[in-house]
Amino acid sequence: MAQLYDQDFYLWIEETHELLKNRKFDELDLENLLEEIAAMGRSEKRELKTRLVVIIEHLLKLMFWDEEREYNQRGWKITVTEQKYQLLVLLQDSPSLRSYLDEVFLSCYKSSVKILAAMDNFPINRIPETPPFSLEEIINE
Structure with a gap:
């Protein structure tokens, strides 16, 4: 099974599924199985952070980029709505990740500010050091 993991990942998944389903635990590639399970958790967390940064x-942009708002607000609002929906779907599937959002909210805010600072003509001097909204406002409104 360990060789199969390196040769054909999808087939390894299928075989691992069958072994688990048939309770053939002694034949499992435990090392790679454990690594994949851990990676799944990291992936979920990374996706939550990415979506929160985009939101x-x-x-x-909607709050502070006056010069671009008229031309771009529709797209920005659509992006916020779509990303928020996807974030909420993730939280429905894994409610225990809600507390993780609390942990990373400020770092996501700082990452967003860094992204905006790299944009031409964005009024970065108008952005407050602390978020002008809460995580609850983002999720609920």
Whole structure:
């Protein structure tokens, strides 16, 4: 099974599934199985953070980028809505990750500000050091 993991990942998944289903635990490739399970958790967390950064970035554009708002607000609002929906779907599937959002909210805010600072003509001096909205406002409104 360990060789199969390196040769054909999808087939390894299928075989691992069958072994688990048939309770053939002694035949499992435990080392790679454990690594894949851990990677799944990291992936979920990374996706939550990425979506939160995008939401914050576009909310800040809507709030502070007056010069571009008229031409771009529709797209920014659509992006916020779509990313928020996807974030909520993730939280429905894994409610225990809600507390993780609390942990990373400020770092996501700072990441969003860094992204905006790299944009030409964005009024970065208008962005407050602390978020002008809460995580609850992002999720609920």
